[in-house]
Amino acid sequence: MAKERDNEVKETPLMKQYNAIKAKHPGALLLFRVGDFYETFGEDAIKASKVLDIVLTKRANGAASHIELAGFPHHSLDTYLPKLVRAGNRVAICDQLEDPKDVKGIVKRGVTELVTPGLSFNDNVLDKRKNNYLASVYFGKETLGISFLDLSTGEFMCSEGSQSYIEKLLQSFSPSEVIYSKAARAKAQEILKDQFTTFHCEDWVFQLDYTYDKLTEHFGTANLKGFGIETLEHGIISAGAILYYLEETEHKEVKHISSISRIAEEKYVWLDKFTIRNLELVYSQQDGGVPLINILDQTITPMGSRMMKKWMVLPLKEKEPIEERLKVVDYFFESPDLSEGILGHLKHIGDLERLISKVAVGRINPREMNQLKRALKNTLPIKEILKESKNSSLKKLSDQISSCEFLLDKIERELQEDAPMLIHQGGIIKSGVDDELDEYRNLANTGKDYLVALQQRETQRTGISSLKVAFNKVFGYYLEVTNAHKDKVPQEWIRKQTLVNAERYITPELKEYEEKILNAEDRMLAIEQKYFLALVLDASEYVSQIQQNARILATVDCLLSFSVVAKKNNYCRPKIAETDSLEIKDGRHPVIERQLPIGEEYVPNDIYLDNESQQIIIITGPNMAGKSALLRQTALIVLMAQMGSFVPASYSRIGIIDKVFTRVGASDNLSKGESTFMVEMTETASILNNLSDRSLVLMDEIGRGTSTYDGISIAWSIVEFLHNHPKFRAKTLFATHYHELNQLAEDFPKIKNFNVSVKEVGNKVIFMRKLKEGGSEHSFGIHVAQMAGMPNPIVLRASEIMGHLEKDKEMNAPKDRIKDMPKSNYQLSLFDADPKFKEAQEMLSAIDINTISPIEALIKLNEIKKKLGN
Numbered sequence: 001m002a003k004e005r006d007n008e009v010k011e012t013p014l015m016k017q018y019n020a021i022k023a024k025h026p027g028a029l030l031l032f033r034v035g036d037f038y039e040t041f042g043e044d045a046i047k048a049s050k051v052l053d054i055v056l057t058k059r060a061n062g063a064a065s066h067i068e069l070a071g072f073p074h075h076s077l078d079t080y081l082p083k084l085v086r087a088g089n090r091v092a093i094c095d096q097l098e099d100p101k102d103v104k105g106i107v108k109r110g111v112t113e114l115v116t117p118g119l120s121f122n123d124n125v126l127d128k129r130k131n132n133y134l135a136s137v138y139f140g141k142e143t144l145g146i147s148f149l150d151l152s153t154g155e156f157m158c159s160e161g162s163q164s165y166i167e168k169l170l171q172s173f174s175p176s177e178v179i180y181s182k183a184a185r186a187k188a189q190e191i192l193k194d195q196f197t198t199f200h201c202e203d204w205v206f207q208l209d210y211t212y213d214k215l216t217e218h219f220g221t222a223n224l225k226g227f228g229i230e231t232l233e234h235g236i237i238s239a240g241a242i243l244y245y246l247e248e249t250e251h252k253e254v255k256h257i258s259s260i261s262r263i264a265e266e267k268y269v270w271l272d273k274f275t276i277r278n279l280e281l282v283y284s285q286q287d288g289g290v291p292l293i294n295i296l297d298q299t300i301t302p303m304g305s306r307m308m309k310k311w312m313v314l315p316l317k318e319k320e321p322i323e324e325r326l327k328v329v330d331y332f333f334e335s336p337d338l339s340e341g342i343l344g345h346l347k348h349i350g351d352l353e354r355l356i357s358k359v360a361v362g363r364i365n366p367r368e369m370n371q372l373k374r375a376l377k378n379t380l381p382i383k384e385i386l387k388e389s390k391n392s393s394l395k396k397l398s399d400q401i402s403s404c405e406f407l408l409d410k411i412e413r414e415l416q417e418d419a420p421m422l423i424h425q426g427g428i429i430k431s432g433v434d435d436e437l438d439e440y441r442n443l444a445n446t447g448k449d450y451l452v453a454l455q456q457r458e459t460q461r462t463g464i465s466s467l468k469v470a471f472n473k474v475f476g477y478y479l480e481v482t483n484a485h486k487d488k489v490p491q492e493w494i495r496k497q498t499l500v501n502a503e504r505y506i507t508p509e510l511k512e513y514e515e516k517i518l519n520a521e522d523r524m525l526a527i528e529q530k531y532f533l534a535l536v537l538d539a540s541e542y543v544s545q546i547q548q549n550a551r552i553l554a555t556v557d558c559l560l561s562f563s564v565v566a567k568k569n570n571y572c573r574p575k576i577a578e579t580d581s582l583e584i585k586d587g588r589h590p591v592i593e594r595q596l597p598i599g600e601e602y603v604p605n606d607i608y609l610d611n612e613s614q615q616i617i618i619i620t621g622p623n624m625a626g627k628s629a630l631l632r633q634t635a636l637i638v639l640m641a642q643m644g645s646f647v648p649a650s651y652s653r654i655g656i657i658d659k660v661f662t663r664v665g666a667s668d669n670l671s672k673g674e675s676t677f678m679v680e681m682t683e684t685a686s687i688l689n690n691l692s693d694r695s696l697v698l699m700d701e702i703g704r705g706t707s708t709y710d711g712i713s714i715a716w717s718i719v720e721f722l723h724n725h726p727k728f729r730a731k732t733l734f735a736t737h738y739h740e741l742n743q744l745a746e747d748f749p750k751i752k753n754f755n756v757s758v759k760e761v762g763n764k765v766i767f768m769r770k771l772k773e774g775g776s777e778h779s780f781g782i783h784v785a786q787m788a789g790m791p792n793p794i795v796l797r798a799s800e801i802m803g804h805l806e807k808d809k810e811m812n813a814p815k816d817r818i819k820d821m822p823k824s825n826y827q828l829s830l831f832d833a834d835p836k837f838k839e840a841q842e843m844l845s846a847i848d849i850n851t852i853s854p855i856e857a858l859i860k861l862n863e864i865k866k867k868l869g870n
């Protein structure tokens, strides 16, 4: 204890202040402003130097000790901060709260912002085309509450439901950070795994009374009825905790969070988390893979792109809003001139949604204010075009756009066109706005002219040809004379500084003008600041109107994008019906068709499913035939239609689907320590427990992860279950290698067999990719092995074994048949065992002995020797 106190005494006052502030933000990396630098100390410095690649040094901490130090200039904050945040750090920015000029001793400092991965306004941290969500999860006894906030746009949503629903939402919105209560750590770990950056808050925060009050206080309402969340107790707890977290992280200006909405589960298609992943809607499962959004998102504005992502993970399931979107897309599709007109203006809108949030929190800079002006200016013609259109939804949208003319006029009248980013650089407010400002500006300009004249006059008078008037912070304006002319300096000049090659002087006249100029500049800055802040204040009156404009423009942008893509990729308008049937003619896979090599055409296929005669289709066919592609394209076409997009087909009639489940491919979860089969069964169980009458179920190779007989049995019983379900007749596509499952169609009326056709020419397989009625005779695994370049003896031997096994098709005799397996006759030759011998053999047989010259023969021989490694 005594020693500790001893250390405290010896610590420098600065480090003492640092330690006190650091202690208040233990989990955060502290950027501590010292003069023109942000410094980090100790562990933080070690971390920062690694992440930022900056020098790590040591600083004496009084007599106490040394401490690690790493820092960077304050003006580089925008460069370094995003790197620290992206590396998963919470960063506390500690600024000087007083002007060091006015203080004797240590400057007052405090944390002005805590930037976390989920809470940021910084353009360098944010991705323009993505929302940056902070999520909060409350673990109730039976249901969980969840909220999402994008601080950069003000969007705030909440919901509650089962664990699988919460998991699905987390997957859909993929938040950058998730908060929960300390007590829920174990449960949180279970669902969040290591997929998200997390933070746990004190348990008392997650209480209904406290969080309810927090929300009503923030929105200034008596209750939460107007937001439709009054009864969502768990949702409220999670949402209120977000407001607490904002305060904790010093985000006090949050006027732009002007409402909260309920994620209306009943309005959207249920996509379980496996489906979102498997169908690759917004993220691809493989590196370099292309998700559907890359094809559909041709939006122009960042907020359009963000909205498109939401539409992708929340497809609609009510006919009316789907039709409304489709009608607009159709209208755009048929009106190229009108669409071009809107696109032309959308290009100048920029990120209106984030700009207006910056206005609300007082973080907008003059350059961004000009961007806001451009956005408002280009919104007007869009409003006009929509109004003149012949589509009622677009007319309605036009009515909802606010012109914000007063604000636009004001910015145009007052703000310089080329205003700089930083207020203190000046040149923000136009001339003619304020008489006093004009006067000072004039004075500063004439003052500067005066100095130029003074320099010329004195050069002539003294004959000092190199004389120049310059300025620095220490002595203000001075006259500089090189040593060669030193003897010509008049007596009345007062020497201020001697350099190696020159001397610096001041004169009373110079000082008099300096005062005038500096005074004028200070005043100008103050006046410009006053006007700019007033402008920001005026703009802040328009926050909710402009937020609404941004939403409408984003909607128009998304619908336009659908029409552009439809035209480019030859999609057709789907018919949406409240029926139980699903009919697709010449359907294609929207992503694969864009990726085929030039010259290859995607083979379209028809699909028909309903609840009565053809509820389940068993699709057989060899590997690589196109079964998975067919399954996925069916789901993607349904989802695209329900998002309001045209679809890759020549005709489609979509009886609305309310849930899509997929179990596609044996997952790659092996790396996470789960067995493929276990994953497969967990995913399948979750499908079977959540069926509905309007579900679309895709099952691909169920049972592949275990032995053949296990696999067939499980697949068989799953199909039976789906067929015989007492309540729900889920439409199902079941792709399988097991041609044995074709038997099911004979016993169950609503099951039909189809196969993806292949042609066998000699002992080769040609993929036709066409779906045909009927089952398959046998599997084609051996052909595929051959195609993959498997050595010939293996292929021949495998055919022999299969022939033997197939002789007795009875399933209950496998063991005996395996025991009786005939011995292999195939000798593995050198050529078969080593591919380089095979290549050498091919090279030899390509030589035409009759035409090759002796020299060429020698060269060839040398090549072959090299190939064999000699």
Ligand SMILES: Nc1ncnc2c1ncn2[C@@H]1O[C@H](COP(=O)(O)OP(=O)(O)OP(=O)(O)O)[C@@H](O)[C@H]1O
Pocket (backbone or CB within 6 Å): 592, 601, 602, 603, 604, 621, 622, 623, 624, 625, 626, 627, 628, 629, 630, 769
């Ligand atoms: N209709 C089609 N037209 C053109 N190419 C197609 C078509 N369907 C699939 N393909 C191509 O064939 C490849 C294999 O298709 P897919 O993965 O669907 O086969 P599969 O039958 O599911 O095979 P596996 O059983 O091995 O998973 C696809 O990546 C695609 O390039």
